[in-house]
Amino acid sequence: MHDYSELEEFLNAQGIRFDSDVTLKEYTTFRLGGAAKVFVQPRHADELALLQAWLAGHALPVFLLGGGSNLLVSDEGFAGVVIHPQFGEEPRILHQSTDRLQVYVPASARAPLAGKKISAKGFAGLEFLTTIPGHFGGSVIQNAGCYGHELKDSLVNVELAHQGNAQTLPNIACDFRYRDSLFKRDSSYWIAGATLELPKGDAGAIEARIAEYKARRIASQPKNRRSAGSIFKNPPADISDKKAWQLIEAANLRGVKEGGAEISAEHCNFIVNNGHATAADVYKLIRLAEQRVFEATGVRLEREVVLVGNFAEL
Numbered sequence: 001m002h003d004y005s006e007l008e009e010f011l012n013a014q015g016i017r018f019d020s021d022v023t024l025k026e027y028t029t030f031r032l033g034g035a036a037k038v039f040v041q042p043r044h045a046d047e048l049a050l051l052q053a054w055l056a057g058h059a060l061p062v063f064l065l066g067g068g069s070n071l072l073v074s075d076e077g078f079a080g081v082v083i084h085p086q087f088g089e090e091p092r093i094l095h096q097s098t099d100r101l102q103v104y105v106p107a108s109a110r111a112p113l114a115g116k117k118i119s120a121k122g123f124a125g126l127e128f129l130t131t132i133p134g135h136f137g138g139s140v141i142q143n144a145g146c147y148g149h150e151l152k153d154s155l156v157n158v159e160l161a162h163q164g165n166a167q168t169l170p171n172i173a174c175d176f177r178y179r180d181s182l183f184k185r186d187s188s189y190w191i192a193g194a195t196l197e198l199p200k201g202d203a204g205a206i207e208a209r210i211a212e213y214k215a216r217r218i219a220s221q222p223k224n225r226r227s228a229g230s231i232f233k234n235p236p237a238d239i240s241d242k243k244a245w246q247l248i249e250a251a252n253l254r255g256v257k258e259g260g261a262e263i264s265a266e267h268c269n270f271i272v273n274n275g276h277a278t279a280a281d282v283y284k285l286i287r288l289a290e291q292r293v294f295e296a297t298g299v300r301l302e303r304e305v306v307l308v309g310n311f312a313e314l
């Protein structure tokens with residue numbers, strides 16, 4: 001058991017907003033999970049760095065929460081400090097010319113909304129982001145992408161807190177890969193926001209791409225079901241020429257249920273909450289898919305979804 005009284009004193013003294021015993025399920029797209037012991041909502045990047053510096057000297061478990069669209073939080077919740085940045089929604093234009101736009105997007109901006117606002121200015125490259133849930137900081141961590149585009153393609157640099165200091169890392173230093181980055185591998189980097197650069201595009205073509213991507217989503221993804229998107233990454237080509245959903249299908253798992261959770265019959269790399277699932281139900285299906293796919297195909301699936309809290313005894 002940790003003692004949070006010193007943290008609460010610090011947060012009160014600094015005027016940083018926080019609450020205790022906050023249920024996390026409202027903050028996740030799965031709508032699953034128990035409570036966080038302390039839930040902190042810093043309002044700007046300086047507060048984030050200050051918080052990081054203080055926590056570095058105190059052995060408390062910490063988790064950074066964005067839009068919760070790639071998470072499975074355990075039913076017992078997270079016995080530690082959850083940090084949920086509240087740096088605002090608005091992309092800030094840094095430089096605009098007839099052919100290019102440089103824009104800073106805060107970590108807490110809703111990614112699809114930021115994608116829409118920037119695309120509406122007639123600059124191209126973020127059309128794909130209009131279809132990906134979550135906050136912008138989370139999309140940097142994951143190098144979010146779809147339909148042949150990834151966030152890294154437009155990203156100039158990332159503003160973050162590291163070792164208690166505010167820093168800016170250029171794209172090349174972020175080691176972006178498929179659904180991966182330096183930050184996903186090392187949780188000591190806390191994202192405050194990032195600068196993007198986009199070329200001028202044809203407004204009609206931008207709008208058409210947004211509509212096309214939206215239609216493709218509607219056609220391929222589970223409807224009216226809570227999920228965290230793809231549970232597993234597609235394996236690299238040297239491991240398998242099949243996508244994760246094809247491997248799960250090959251293991252005969254399409255539509256398989258556990259309690260209130262289901263390996264989606266519509267898209268079997270999604271697990272859906274049918275309304276009364278527990279995080280434990282979802283976790284059991286994740287483990288089942290890992291085991292059965294390995295037995296059926298010899299491929300070890302790699303998780304894209306991030307587990308928060310304790311699942312060890314399930």
Ligand SMILES: Cc1cc2nc3c(=O)[nH]c(=O)nc-3n(C[C@H](O)[C@H](O)[C@H](O)COP(=O)(O)OP(=O)(O)OC[C@H]3O[C@@H](n4cnc5c(N)ncnc54)[C@H](O)[C@@H]3O)c2cc1C
Binds near residue numbers: 132141183227
């Ligand atoms: C229906 C659906 C469809 C989806 N489709 C796609 C898709 O096509 N492509 C795709 O890439 N993803 C997809 N996803 C997954 C998810 O939406 C993205 O990965 C998204 O970018 C995650 O952002 P988030 O803010 O929700 O992150 P969260 O789920 O809150 O967190 C994810 C990880 O990022 C870390 N994190 C979050 N914010 C910060 C921060 N400020 N600093 C440091 N660490 C942070 C968390 O600690 C965690 O490790 C989909 C999800 C759903 C529900």
